[in-house]
Amino acid sequence: xxxITAVSAILAASTALVNPAMAETELTxxxxxxxxxxxxxxxxxxxxxxxxxxxxxxxxxxxxGNYDDTRIKSLAALNSGxxxxxxxxxxxxAYDLIEQxxxxxxxxxxxxxxxxxxxxxxxxxxMANSKxxxxxxxxPFQRSTVVAYYNxxxxxxxGLDPETAPTTWDELVSMGxxxxxxDHHGLMIPSTGYPYWMFQALAIQNGQELMANDGxxxxxxxxxxxxxxxxxxxxxxxxxxxxxxxVEWGTLRQAFLEGETAMMWHSTGNLTAxxxxxxxxxxxxxxPGQERLGSPTGGGNFxxxxxxxxxxxxxxxxxxxxMTAPEQAAKWSxxxxxxxxxxxxxxxxxxxxxxxxxxxxxxxxxxxxHAVAEFSTFETARVRDGLNAAIQSALxxxxxxxxxxxEAQATAERQLRAYK
Numbered sequence: 001x002x003x004i005t006a007v008s009a010i011l012a013a014s015t016a017l018v019n020p021a022m023a024e025t026e027l028t029x030x031x032x033x034x035x036x037x038x039x040x041x042x043x044x045x046x047x048x049x050x051x052x053x054x055x056x057x058x059x060x061x062x063x064x065g066n067y068d069d070t071r072i073k074s075l076a077a078l079n080s081g082x083x084x085x086x087x088x089x090x091x092x093x094a095y096d097l098i099e100q101x102x103x104x105x106x107x108x109x110x111x112x113x114x115x116x117x118x119x120x121x122x123x124x125x126x127m128a129n130s131k132x133x134x135x136x137x138x139x140p141f142q143r144s145t146v147v148a149y150y151n152x153x154x155x156x157x158x159g160l161d162p163e164t165a166p167t168t169w170d171e172l173v174s175m176g177x178x179x180x181x182x183d184h185h186g187l188m189i190p191s192t193g194y195p196y197w198m199f200q201a202l203a204i205q206n207g208q209e210l211m212a213n214d215g216x217x218x219x220x221x222x223x224x225x226x227x228x229x230x231x232x233x234x235x236x237x238x239x240x241x242x243x244x245x246x247v248e249w250g251t252l253r254q255a256f257l258e259g260e261t262a263m264m265w266h267s268t269g270n271l272t273a274x275x276x277x278x279x280x281x282x283x284x285x286x287x288p289g290q291e292r293l294g295s296p297t298g299g300g301n302f303x304x305x306x307x308x309x310x311x312x313x314x315x316x317x318x319x320x321x322x323m324t325a326p327e328q329a330a331k332w333s334x335x336x337x338x339x340x341x342x343x344x345x346x347x348x349x350x351x352x353x354x355x356x357x358x359x360x361x362x363x364x365x366x367x368x369x370h371a372v373a374e375f376s377t378f379e380t381a382r383v384r385d386g387l388n389a390a391i392q393s394a395l396x397x398x399x400x401x402x403x404x405x406x407e408a409q410a411t412a413e414r415q416l417r418a419y420k
Contacts, residue, residue, distance in 0.1 A: 024058045025315040030074035030087035032142070032300060033063040042335040050322045057315045067093075067300060068381065078102065078307055085308040086316040088300040091129035092376035092384075094137045095215045099378060099419075103303045105135035109317050118321055121342045123365075125297055128373035132215075138301025139320055140341040141332075144267045145295040145364045145371055146201050148288070149274060152281040154179055154262040165263075165285035169205070169231065172288045176241030179262035186241035188261040189232065193249025195391040196384050198265060200296045200375050202228040207291035210387075215378045216416050220387060220409040221402070224291075229394050229401035231290075236395075245396050267298060268364035271337025275358065284360035286367045293370040299338065330354075339364045377412070378419045386411045 029047075033039050040063055047059045064070040067090040074087040089097070097103045110119055119136060126140040152162035158178040166172040176186030189198050200210050208224035211217060219225055236242040256264045257277050265287065274282065287295050302320045304313055322328060329345035332338060334354050340346050346355070346365065355361045377383050390408035394401040 024056055025311055026058050026060065026083070027085045027312065027316055027319060028060045028062060028077075028083045029316075029319070030062050030064050030070050030077070030084060030089075032067050032070040032088060033065065039063075039336065042332060046323055046328055046331070047319075049328075050319055053322075054315075054318060057318065059319060070300075071381075074305075075100075075102065078305060083308075084305055085312045086302060086304055086320065088142055089138075089303055091138055091140070091143070091297070091299060091301045092374050092380050094129060094132060094301070094303075095376060095378045096380055097303060098132065098137060102306055103137055104306050104313070105137055106139060106304070106317075107135055109304065109313060115321070118324075121344060122324075123341065123343065123368055125368040125371045125373075126341055128297065129376055130301060138303050139324060141300060141302050141320075141324055141329075142269070142336075142338055143297060143299040143301075143341055144269050144338055145297055145367045146197065146265055146287060147268045147271075147295075147363050147367065148263060148265055148285045149256060149270075150263045150283050150285065151256070151259070151261075152283050154184070154259075154280075158262075162281065162283065165283060166288040167286075167293075168288050169290045173235070173239050173241065176235070176263070177239065180241045184259055185243055185261045187235060187263045187265075188242060188247045188252055188255065189235070189265045190249040190252045191246040191392060191395050194298075196375055196387045197296060197298055199229060199232070199387070199391050200372075201265070201287055201294065202232055204294035204296065204372050205287065205289045205292060206231070209372065210375050211377055213373070215376065216420055218377065218383065218409060218412045218416070220390070220412065221405045226402050226405055229391065229405060232391075233395055233401060237397075246392055269299070269336055269338045271360065271364075272335060273337070275337075275360075284363045286363060286370070289370075293367075295367055295371055296374040297368070297371050298374050333361065337361070337364075339368075377416060379415045382415055383412045386415075 043061060047061055064073040071089045071093055074084050077084045106119055110116055122140050126143050130136050130138040148165055150165050155162040160175060160178060166175050179186035203210050203225050206224045206228040208222055210219055236244040252264055253270050255261055286293060304316055324341060326344040326348050329340040330348040330351035333340040340351055345351055386408045390404035393399045394404040
């Protein structure tokens with residue numbers, strides 16, 4: 001070895017000692033930001049805490065938009081050879097991610113009894129979109145149910161009990177009529193953004209699932225599905241408690257805060273934002289029922305991408321375990337309104353104290369007893385888009401609920417035929 005080579009080697013070794021970042025495992029995580037609350041600050045804080053405890057791992061969090069944006073951008077990065085080891089993508093995208101061979105099941109990664117206990121520690125209702133053919137493809141983090149928000153001050157003004165929200169469809173109509181006047185509507189259910197989600201809630205309340213658990217079968221035009229959409233439409237055209245046409249998902253929270261509606265159905269992910277901004281007394285309740293109570297779950301899961309090294313997969317698993325640990329899940333729930341994803345999260349002192357002071361934070365979790373898996377099939381985005389269009393065409397009067405849902409069913413069957 002020459003003297004120059006020896007000196008170079010010594011300098012390289014010295015640099016590695018004083019600059020451990022050179023030995024880091026670098027992770028790129030795609031994350032959706034289209035939710036209520038100061039999401040990016042919360043996620044950045046959790047990531048910073050993880051990096052402090054794991055100095056050999058660095059995390060680049062890319063905030064990519066809504067769930068669809070996040071899926072599209074993360075998969076585009078993978079296809080172009082850019083690094084991406086994990087992402088929070090909609091729980092309903094599991095079938096498509098599996099079909100495209102993009103993700104690995106968590107059973108392939110976990111080794112210890114503690115890791116097995118961690119994987120089995122989530123609420124079963126939140127795992128319904130994750131477990132496919134006895135494998136776990138996604139781990140819950142940003143999860144929700146649809147809940148009913150209501151203005152207690154308006155309830156008092158209408159002579160209604162401010163502590164009692166509607167529990168049945170009949171009560172929803174009668175109370176909605178009492179709450180409707182020239183200044184505001186009694187109820188708003190959003191029909192843009194995620195209309196399929198609201199429709200699924202109504203269908204399950206009417207005793208009808210919209211899909212089988214095989215990813216291949218849909219029941220859009222079943223009689224009870226049609227009746228659910230007819231009821232939704234009747235809230236405006238017959239009962240007059242909702243505006244006619246469509247109700248915007250993105251502006252509904254502000255409409256509620258500004259007193260344009262006495263009740264709204266929306267994600268529990270808006271809870272903290274409503275709590276921080278409402279200038280009136282408000283309540284949160286489970287959705288009302290007809291044949292039964294019910295709401296679909298919603299939100300995103302962590303997925304591990306297949307196209308990464310074993311070292312990167314292990315580092316990504318450590319990050320996911322950290323972010324879903326009870327303490328972090330509690331912090332996340334308090335900051336955003338999304339639910340803690342495990343019973344252990346609600347046993348933390350932070351969440352016990354918070355929910356004792358603010359019981360509405362327990363509603364989404366308690367509703368899991370009546371929850372069903374969010375609508376998901378192969379070709380989920382295309383099938384869902386057809387259903388969304390059908391719902392909107394019925395609500396705007398372009399087609400009857402029967403005609404719109406029959407067309408959506410026929411389209412879904414064509415799209416899914418190849419997978420059968």
